[in-house]
Amino acid sequence: MKTLLVVDGHHLLFKMFYGMPSRIIGKNGKSVHAIIGFTGALLKVINMTRPTEIVVVFDSENGSDRNQLNPEYKGNRVDYTDVPTDDNPFSQLNDIYIVLDYLRIKHFESFNGNEADDHITSYVNSYKNTHKVYILSGDTDFMQLVDENVNLFVYRGKKSIVYNREMVYEKFGIYPNYFADYKCLVGDKSDNIKGVPTVGPKTATSLIDTYGGILNIIKSIELVRKTTLKMKLKEYTDMLIQNYQLIKLDRKIDNPYEGESLLWSSKDMKTLDILRSLDYM
Structure with missing residues (x-):
């Protein structure tokens, strides 16, 4: 079976920018630690997954139309506009684009109000019936896409984790x-999405086991035995519906690159050789 590797570019950029030593200086006197980390991690994952096709998706600086649903969505994120x-992290982004072009790996930024997550979801849904698909990201939102042919690859060097359906269940008590x-x-603190007060993981899994998904839970509120829980679910019904619209990854959108343009031919490349070829080191 063919294999597609679809990369959450911003997540890998941030992970490497904050996870690598910042004192690595390139030929031009500027820091190149994120470039080195991004390239090295990507090559390692490529070596582990052996993809036949690769694409890297980044979030656009224009934001998401999800903020029209909830202005507080991702409101806890740092504004890097005036950051030295x-x-x-974005100071090294264009250089990462140069590296990806050198490797002939297609990449693009999200558009039309979509997020990188939406484009990645579209790739997964387009390819999962014909390919083994690996999503390279540490964003747990992608857990919902894991299935028989789809794995979430959380890069942690030698401690990397590749989630399948059973592993998602073992970790969270529910299937993808x-x-x-x-x-x-x-709720989801990373995206500034609030959950129902007093509803933790155990209560959430119990509700799902008993009634199914959010819409069925809402329809079945009167069947909930615990009075306080029933009242909370009633009080926060509108929020739950909004949360579902924010969190559920199911948009059907067109991506700019498909088919042969994503093809990857196996190459034995080393990070430092690539950066030297591009005159970074």
């Missing part, structure tokens, strides 16, 4: 098809 270059519903109930 040395402390700004209910992961979005689970997050709707407990």
Whole structure:
């Protein structure tokens, strides 16, 4: 079976910018630690997954139309507009684009109000019936996409984790098809999405086990035995519906690159050789 590797570019950029030593200086006197980390991690994952096709998707600086649903969505994120270059992950982004072009790996930024997550979801849904698909990201939102042919690759060097359906269940107590519903109930601090007060992981999994997804839980509120829980679910019904719209990854959108343009031919490349070829080191 063919294999598609689809990369959450911003997540890998941030992970490497904040996870690598910042004192690595390139030929031009500027820091190149994120470039080195991004390239090295990507090559390692490529070596581990052996993809036949690769694409890297980044979030656009124009934001997401999800903020029209909830202005507080991702409101806890740092605004890097006035952050000094040395402390700004985006200061090395264009250089990462240059590396990807050198490797002939297609990449693009999200558009039309979509997020990188939406484009990645579209790739997964387009390829999962004909390919083994690996999503390279540490964003747990992608847990909801994991299935028989789809794995979430969380890069941690030698401690990397590749999640399948059973591993998602072992970690959260629910299968991937209910992961979005689970997050709707407990919330998602990383995206500034609030959950139902007093509803933690155990209560959320119990509700899902008993009634199914969010819409079925809402329809079945009167059947909930605990009075306080029933009242909370009633009080926060509108929020749950909004959370589902924010969290559920199911948009059908067109991506700019498909088919042969994503093809990757196996190459034995080393990070430093690539950076030297591009005159960074």
